[in-house]
Amino acid sequence: MTTHHPIAIIGAGLGGLTAARVLQVNGIEAALFELEPSAEARVQGGMLDIHVESGQRALHAAGLYDDFRKLIHEGGEAMRLVGRDGTVHAAMEDDGNGGRPEVDRGDLRKLLLDSLHDGAIHWGKKVTGVRPLDGGRHQVSFADGSTITTDLLIGADGAWSRVRSLVSDAVPTYTGISFAEFDLLDAEVRHPRSAALIGSGFFICLGDERGILAHRETDGSLHVYAGLKVDEDWLDIVDPTSTTVLRYFDGWDEGLRELIAAADGSPVLRRIHALPVGHRWERTAGVTLLGDAAHLMSPFAGEGANLAMFDGAELAQAIAAHRNDTEAALTAYESSLFPRGEASAAESAESLEMMFGADGLERMTEFFTGGAVA
Helix, strand or coil: CEEEEEEEEECCCHHHHHHHHHHHHCCCCCEEECCCCCCCCCCCCCEEECCCCCHHHHHHHCCCHHHHHCCCCCCCCCEEEEECCCCEEEEECCCCCCCCCEEEHHHHHHHHHHCCCCCCEECCCCEEEEEECHHHCEEEEECCCCEEEEEEEEECCCCCCCHHHHCCCCCCEEEEEEEEEEEECCHHHHCHHHHHHHCCCEEEEEECCEEEEEEECCCCCEEEEEEEECCCCHHHHCCCCHHHHHHHHCCCCHHHHHHHHCCEEEEEEEEEEECCCCCCCCCCCCEEECCHHHHCCCCCCCCHHHHHHHHHHHHHHHHHHCCCCHHHHHHHHHHHHHHHHHHHHHHHHHHHHHHCCCCHHHHHHHHHHCCCCC
């Protein structure tokens, strides 16, 4: 069975949801198609710092800023940078006046989900094919055998976007960094030393061209990322245990090693990929991209979620401003999207090289202190 939707958004992540919400605020309905079977299919997890100039602007456009403020994790903007011996090289407290408050990704996603009209999201829709039709229309096929046609197709379907193939041959490549992610649950009670080490916000430890990153989550747990400079096939051959990962931190302070050794459960392993810096495409009738589908980058500039939301809001506002001219809307949107994405992707790539270089600790110390290396 084929149904037609004037605007179809593939992917109900933060970017796709923001686009749909801002369209709705402007009196325009869009249909979202999401791979996951339901909103509760998996824990979203992770903390996000939402930037004034991007993510927060998107939430203003969505009419959700006041509700967003209620989700903020107090103390979450605190930061601590330490070396492999546990010495603190830089620290900042959260005085409540910063421009990048922290929220739980799952809470933010729920805020956006709950703001949409019932039936806006079609769950369990795995895309198996996309193809152009006449007049800028497109057809999308799903694994359940259904198909849709649409006048405007928006690819908000992440790093491995199927929609991207309509406008670009680019594919993500491995950045040279892989993460092993751990959780320490009920940290104040079960892992008090680790809780004290991390503090209330974000924690960075660098040395030997590797690092341990962590943050405190709103449920009282600690989420820890061991960042390793390893070959792309490392995840295929490594035994996924904390003991395996811990070997990369031999000689490091025992309190730091405990963040890995005392973790609850097995680590989640993932490679960090990125699209080429400056990724763009020729204007293609009836289709565009946002978020990771458009400008996937490493997480080391903290821009991914913020840009996805900002992209979604900017696209929706362009559509609302050009209600009878889709191509004018997409041209206006992409003229800002491309330089914005290129600047953030370049910053992210530079941050990766800085953090995981031989002098990563020294360079990051200078970055945060703005002066002499500690």
